[in-house]
Amino acid sequence: MELLNEYGSILIKGTIDSLYMIFVSVFFSYLIGIPAGIALVVTDENGIMPAKTCYNILGTIVNIVRSVPFIILLIAVIPLTRLIVGTSIGVTASIVPLVIGAVPFVARMVESSLRELNKGIIEAAISMGCSNMQIITKVMIPESMPSLILGASITTITLVGYSAMAGAVGGGGLGDIAIRYGYYRYERDLMMVTIVLLVAIVQLIQITGNRISKKINKLN
Amino acid sequence: MIKIQNLTKIYHSDHGDFLALDHVNLDIKKGDIYGVIGLSGAGKSTLVRCINLLEKPTAGNILIDGEDITLMNGPELRKTRQSLGMIFQDFNLLMQKNVFQNIKFPLEIAGFDSKAADARVQELLKLVGLEDKANSYPAKLSGGQKQRVAIARALANQPKVLLCDEATSALDPVTTLSILELLKSINIRLGVTIIIITHEMKVVEAICNRVAVIESAKIVKDGLTADLINHFEGE
Numbered sequence: 001m002e003l004l005n006e007y008g009s010i011l012i013k014g015t016i017d018s019l020y021m022i023f024v025s026v027f028f029s030y031l032i033g034i035p036a037g038i039a040l041v042v043t044d045e046n047g048i049m050p051a052k053t054c055y056n057i058l059g060t061i062v063n064i065v066r067s068v069p070f071i072i073l074l075i076a077v078i079p080l081t082r083l084i085v086g087t088s089i090g091v092t093a094s095i096v097p098l099v100i101g102a103v104p105f106v107a108r109m110v111e112s113s114l115r116e117l118n119k120g121i122i123e124a125a126i127s128m129g130c131s132n133m134q135i136i137t138k139v140m141i142p143e144s145m146p147s148l149i150l151g152a153s154i155t156t157i158t159l160v161g162y163s164a165m166a167g168a169v170g171g172g173g174l175g176d177i178a179i180r181y182g183y184y185r186y187e188r189d190l191m192m193v194t195i196v197l198l199v200a201i202v203q204l205i206q207i208t209g210n211r212i213s214k215k216i217n218k219l220n
Numbered sequence: 221m222i223k224i225q226n227l228t229k230i231y232h233s234d235h236g237d238f239l240a241l242d243h244v245n246l247d248i249k250k251g252d253i254y255g256v257i258g259l260s261g262a263g264k265s266t267l268v269r270c271i272n273l274l275e276k277p278t279a280g281n282i283l284i285d286g287e288d289i290t291l292m293n294g295p296e297l298r299k300t301r302q303s304l305g306m307i308f309q310d311f312n313l314l315m316q317k318n319v320f321q322n323i324k325f326p327l328e329i330a331g332f333d334s335k336a337a338d339a340r341v342q343e344l345l346k347l348v349g350l351e352d353k354a355n356s357y358p359a360k361l362s363g364g365q366k367q368r369v370a371i372a373r374a375l376a377n378q379p380k381v382l383l384c385d386e387a388t389s390a391l392d393p394v395t396t397l398s399i400l401e402l403l404k405s406i407n408i409r410l411g412v413t414i415i416i417i418t419h420e421m422k423v424v425e426a427i428c429n430r431v432a433v434i435e436s437a438k439i440v441k442d443g444l445t446a447d448l449i450n451h452f453e454g455e
């Protein structure tokens with residue numbers, strides 16, 4: 001209780017900062033990741049618009065970024081962050097590495113959701129005279145929606161972890177608090193509280209994602 | 221109405237080339253229920269999928285009312301595909317859309333206004349006897365009901381031709397008969413030419429007026445169903 005009196009406002013601000021970092025970066029990583037994921041599916045040699053070079057380049061970029069440990073990516077993109085945001089510290093600055101780290105992840109999530117789709121459904125759409133764009137927007141995405149939603153909750157949870165790491169190197173949010181108070185000042189209790197808050201955020205995202213996915217899925 | 225001339229299809233793969241159709245010639249007349257029968261792997265699906273260019277022929281021509289579909293692409297090809305309905309063994313319905321939305325889908329693609337499309341969907345629901353299932357989702361339907369939805373969907377844009385690739389192979393015998401009855405009544409009432417791919421002689425006997433036999437990529441016999449049955453019985 002005493003702890004909450006003393007640090008309550010810091011914890012609330014940390015939670016808000018974390019949520020802001022997470023949701024803004026989810027938004028931007030989907031903005032870029034959805035087209036990238038779609039491109040990975042449709043330009044595949046068995047896709048609806050085969051384009052080997054495009055597929056290979058995209059796949060390679062995704063794999064390279066994904067194989068860089070996030071903590072290293074965080075530091076590596078500092079110059080870019082400065083260029084875009086003007087500074088490399090603070091909540092907004094941390095959105096840059098978060099988005100860069102999450103885009104390839106989102107691209108693969110979207111790709112795997114779209115690949116689950118029965119190929120026959122796409123053939124039926126072609127036989128009805130759909131254009132490629134119509135197949136993407138009217139068949140592939142709506143038919144994969146329950147799976148895309150589940151993917152989005154996994155992505156968001158991954159970003160909870162990333163955002164805590166970003167916080168540890170000056171990004172703000174709950175990760176920042178855990179490091180600053182828990183690690184440097186031995187405030188173990190405060191660290192525990194930030195952990196509990198992070199776990200609660202993850203649980204909430206998971207439950208919400210599962211609920212929505214189940215609710216909209218007409219397969220069962 | 222459909223003239224297939226020297227249609228040849230070679231599949232290229234890492235294991236080498238595979239000749240799936242070898243100089244196939246067929247002449248399908250308006251109003252025919254034309255059967256193509258053969259064993260599994262004979263090339264039946266490849267043949268029917270070439271007719272709407274789901275599969276690109278390696279050589280040969282496919283004339284539909286005199287227009288060669290193998291020369292088409294882009295919007296012209298898509299427009300032509302709307303005049304060729306197709307149904308499949310696995311139905312291939314949109315699982316996240318209900319029956320009504322599934323049937324409406326090709327009308328949206330064809331650019332119908334929503335009101336006109338709704339009215340057309342009602343007609344089609346009636347045609348296939350699924351008025352009471354308009355709001356059901358495919359996952360809740362039996363195989364026969366799913367194929368009825370697929371038929372309604374394939375007929376939505378009033379095609380001249382209906383292509384059926386093993387349309388009854390996933391169905392039990394009783395349901396098969398009811399679907400074949402439906403196809404026959406569509407042929408008679410709407411004048412739609414129907415091409416039926418099957419490995420079952422009883423399907424051909426039930427509704428096809430003409431039939432071609434395909435064996436290892438080649439058409440080995442074709443003619444009136446009655447003549448062909450006599451031929452087999454004579455052997």
Ligand SMILES: Nc1ncnc2c1ncn2[C@@H]1O[C@H](COP(=O)(O)OP(=O)(O)O)[C@@H](O)[C@H]1O
Pocket residue numbers: 231232233238240258259260261262263264265266267
């Ligand atoms: N995409 C493909 N690539 C390579 N071979 C194929 C492909 N599709 C079909 N084949 C081969 O072509 C032959 C004919 O296939 P198909 O037309 O599906 O036969 P059917 O419908 O009569 O069972 C089969 O031997 C099959 O393995």
Ligand SMILES: [Mg+2]
Pocket residue numbers: 264265266386
């Ligand atoms: Mg087949």
